[in-house]
Amino acid sequence: MTAVTVTETVPQRGKTEDASALYESPSAHIIEETEYVRKIRTTLEKIRNQIFRDEVRHSSTNDKLDAKRCGNFQNGSDSAMDSSCGSLDLLMERIKGKDLQLLEMNKENEVLKIKLEASREAGAAALRNVAQRLLENYQTQSEEVRKKHEDSRNSLQVDKLEKEQKLKQHVENLDQMAEKLEEKHNQITELENLIQRMEKEKRTLLEKKLSLENKLLHLKSSATNAKSKSFFFPLISSCQDLQKEISLLQEQISHLQFVIHSQHQNLRSVIQEIEALKNNLKEQDKRIEDLQEKVNILEAQAFSCSPRLAVFPQRPAAHRKLSKASWFTRLTIPSTLTFLLLSSNRRKKSS
Known part of the structure; x- marks a missing residue:
């Protein structure tokens, strides 16, 4: 086997x-x-x-x-x-x-x-x-990533809203200052017209005074040459009346000169206020530009953080306010007003 x-x-x-x-x-x-x-x-x-x-x-x-x-x-x-x-x-x-x-x-x-x-x-x-x-x-x-992006987006939105609120407040302040500047400009125009009228009235009074003084000299000469008393006393009375009138004109001229001087001082103070407002407007313009730039940056960051984030529109009204303020910052004093100020300073020095 x-x-x-x-x-x-x-x-x-x-x-x-x-x-x-x-x-x-x-x-x-x-x-x-x-x-x-x-x-x-x-x-x-x-x-x-x-x-x-x-x-x-x-x-x-x-x-x-x-x-x-x-x-x-x-x-x-x-x-x-x-x-x-x-x-x-x-x-x-x-x-x-x-x-x-x-x-x-x-x-x-x-x-x-x-x-x-x-x-x-x-x-x-x-x-x-x-x-x-x-x-x-x-x-x-x-x-976790979604929550982080959501928190970042919310933080950017809060910061953006705060910047927009500040921007709105600055624009309102700028509008108020522009209105004040416009009022000051109108006030300067009114003061200029008032000073011109007073200067014109002053020249009229001076011409009238000069005419009365010439007439007084003529009457005095006539009184000196008068041979009879019937002509002498009326001439003396006329001379006294002329002297009173001349004195009254002189008082009016002096008072008018004082008022003109006061108006010139008011005009200078208004001009200084305008210059201060112009400087303040420039600062407000700069702040608004900075805030607008920050708002644009925050909008870009929020948009990149979440594509579904609604992009806030621009504010064209702010640019309109800026253009209005820029017009006032370029405001210049009229040449006639400058001439009046110089004339007033010369008179003050001569007196």
Whole structure:
């Protein structure tokens, strides 16, 4: 009877492989389990075929020997029959043992299949867990970034509103100063007209005084040359009346000169106020330009922070106020008024 020899080697799954498997990915583990099961099945199939061929060959050889012995030795001994029966029993025992081994291997294969399915399910669950963690991390980071951008946008909007409120207040102040400057300009015009009228009246009074003085000189000359008293006394009376009238004119001229001087002082104070207002207007213009630039910068930052942020419109009214104020800052004193001021200063120095 021939012995069964199996040369197929099954890879051992030792401690080293188990230790390294802890560091492998789920997909590599699944591939390894599948390859192991495939090799086990192939090995079992080869063993089964080898056992079947050996048993068939051994049975055929024994049958031929038994037939030959029966033909040659019809009166064979009982010991030979007992030996054949013993060999057959031994062969059956070996077949039963191989069947039991095959059954155990099939059970092991079923266990390995269950483990393989469990490994696949564990790998899929691990992938799902990783994907879920990645999604949660992405959602958390996205929410943090969105909240940060929202806070930044709100802060920019608050700062922008404050700057716009300041800009509006400066524009209102600028409008008020422009109105005051316009009032001062009208006041200067009125003072200029008043001074011109008073100067004209003064010249009229001076001409009248000069005429009366000439007349008085003529009457005095006539009184000196008068030979009779009937002509002398009326001339003296006329001279006295003329002197009174001249004195009254002189008082009017002096009072008018005092009023003109006071109006010149008022005019100078108004001019100084206008200059102060012009300087203040320039400062307000500068502040408004700076605030407008800051508002534009804040609008650009808010728009870049969130594309959905509504861009606030520009304020063209502020530019209109600026143009009005710029017109007043270019206001000049009339040349006639300058001439009157210089004339007043000359008279003051001469007196």
